[in-house]
Amino acid sequence: MAATYRSREGLSTRPAAYGGNSDEIQLRIDPIHGDFDEEVTGLRKQVRRLRDVAQEIETEAKFQNDFLNQLQMTLIKAQAGVKNNMRRLNKSIIREGSSHIMHVILFALLCFFIVYLWSKFSRR
Incomplete structure (x- = not known):
């Protein structure tokens, strides 16, 4: 027993x-x-508080989930925009040829020459 x-x-x-x-x-x-009535009343209050906290957590989780969904849609739209712009840029590069590279190189040489001359004249 x-x-x-x-x-x-x-x-x-x-x-x-x-x-x-x-x-x-x-x-x-x-x-x-x-006195178990007081114990039961105290437990009911605690359970009620826990329920309220759980409901607040649920509300916040729903809000965060909606926010993440909106952010994801924004990123998808931005990615599509970048992809379209890259496609247009590639088309314009093909159409115009590679002369823009020559312009960039000439601009860099001009900047280097100006800095060189400025450093020479500033020493005097």
């Missing part, structure tokens, strides 16, 4: 009424040792 356990709060355990080898126990509440 299983031993009976007793707590300070007035709870005690005993073996189940049916079956001698069962792992189940029955819980008996001794009303003399505790």
Whole structure:
């Protein structure tokens, strides 16, 4: 037979009424040792607070999810715009030829020459 356990709060355990080898126990509440109405009221308040926090978390999660969906749509649109602009740029490069590279090289040489002359005249 299983031993009976007793707590300070007035709870005690005993073996189940049916079956001698069962792992189940029955819980008996001794009303003399505790005011369980206050405990139950306190637990209800805590459960209510937890429910409110869970609802706030759910609301925030929905908001964040909507925000991420909008951000994803914005990125998809931006990616499509960049892709279209790259396509147009490639077409214009093919149409115009490679003369723009020559212009960039000439501009760089001109800038280098101006800096060179400026450094020569500034030493005097």
